[in-house]
Amino acid sequence: MHVPQHEVNPDALLKTIFTYTSRIADERSLDKLLTLMADMGREMILADRCTLWLLDKEKGELRTQVAHEVGEIRTPMHAGVVGDTIRTGQPLIINDAYQDRRFNPEIDLQTGYRTHALLVIPIRNNQGEVIGAFQAINKRTPDGLFHQRDLDYLSLAAYYAGKSLEAAMLANEIAETQREVIYMMGEVGESRSRETGYHVKRVAKYSKILAVGYGLSESESDLIQMASPMHDIGKVAIPDSILKKPGKLTREEYELMKTHTTVGYNILSKSRREILSSAAIIAGQHHERWDGKGYPHGIGGENIHLYGRITAVADVFDALSSHRCYKRAWDLDRVLDLFRTERGSHFDPTLVDVLFDTLAEIVQVRDQYVDVFDELEDADFSSWTFTI
Structure with missing residues (x-):
């Protein structure tokens, strides 16, 4: 030839x-x-x-x-x-x-x-x-x-x-369908507590940024991004009188509120699918604290699954830095000061460092998915204790 x-x-x-x-x-x-x-x-x-x-x-x-x-x-x-x-x-x-x-x-x-x-x-x-x-x-x-x-x-x-x-x-179509269903289910849980669909999107994207910054593979980081929107699905079992209460919860109400973690875990852990199994871990552990003072099991440090530790940082960052219909967002400097204070107490210290290292990417996501409300109450949010 x-x-x-x-x-x-x-x-x-x-x-x-x-x-x-x-x-x-x-x-x-x-x-x-x-x-x-x-x-x-x-x-x-x-x-x-x-x-x-x-x-x-x-x-x-x-x-x-x-x-x-x-x-x-x-x-x-x-x-x-x-x-x-x-x-x-x-x-x-x-x-x-x-x-x-x-x-x-x-x-x-x-x-x-x-x-x-x-x-x-x-x-x-x-x-x-x-x-x-x-x-x-x-x-x-x-x-x-x-x-x-x-x-x-x-x-x-x-x-x-x-x-x-x-x-x-x-396979891509199936994955996209799963992602869409998971977002929709996540939004169901959040909508009952006056959160928005953008909250679950932001938490998902923050979680992936943190996972990549921590050193996880692209595929595992994608898995966390897909699973994290389900972190509060257990709120479907919490009465409206507690979820939507404008004032501070009583001790009994707070104890009931905390059960959304175990309810979420029990709902999701029945599945053997990797995404839902990961979502079960996140739902059950994203309110645990690095110092062992969190809930529902009071585990600490690396005994908390990495997926739960990552979503905890993403969830709290979003709760503080984004507007809600019932409160205004904190200034970014105030949010970062809190993470400095809680580094090694509430949060995995390495992940707090990753948060600061990837802050530009995270802020870009926050600014891309902005919630708009007709009115914002001037509620005092200074005593927020990461409980909801």
């Missing part, structure tokens, strides 16, 4: 295929899988950039979570060159993009990149339905042109990776 100058030779091509397909077959993360596919396609045909587009029929759009040198892009499902391939199911080679009426220059305008040559092929599922497209941009050879050989090679890449992509998309 004659290989044109500056093209991938057959031995190198086979090595690329075997290297990537083994990694692709073992990958379960959709984003990582798409990155591997994009890298494989770029190496196989010597493209400058390679993009994986996924079809979202429900929203009527194409989206790319992974594009070399570019962030996420969304576009109408039948727009541009990729949209034409999605609509017709036919591959395309275009070697002068700006002379082709199907080419949409808006993305170049958004990214500042100049597209010259394009190669697009459809990606199909096991039923033969188009689920996305492989797009290669700008050939890295002297002539700068894509040829039929490139189309064949990229089609080969799509064939090898298509089944793994379909499985990853299904």
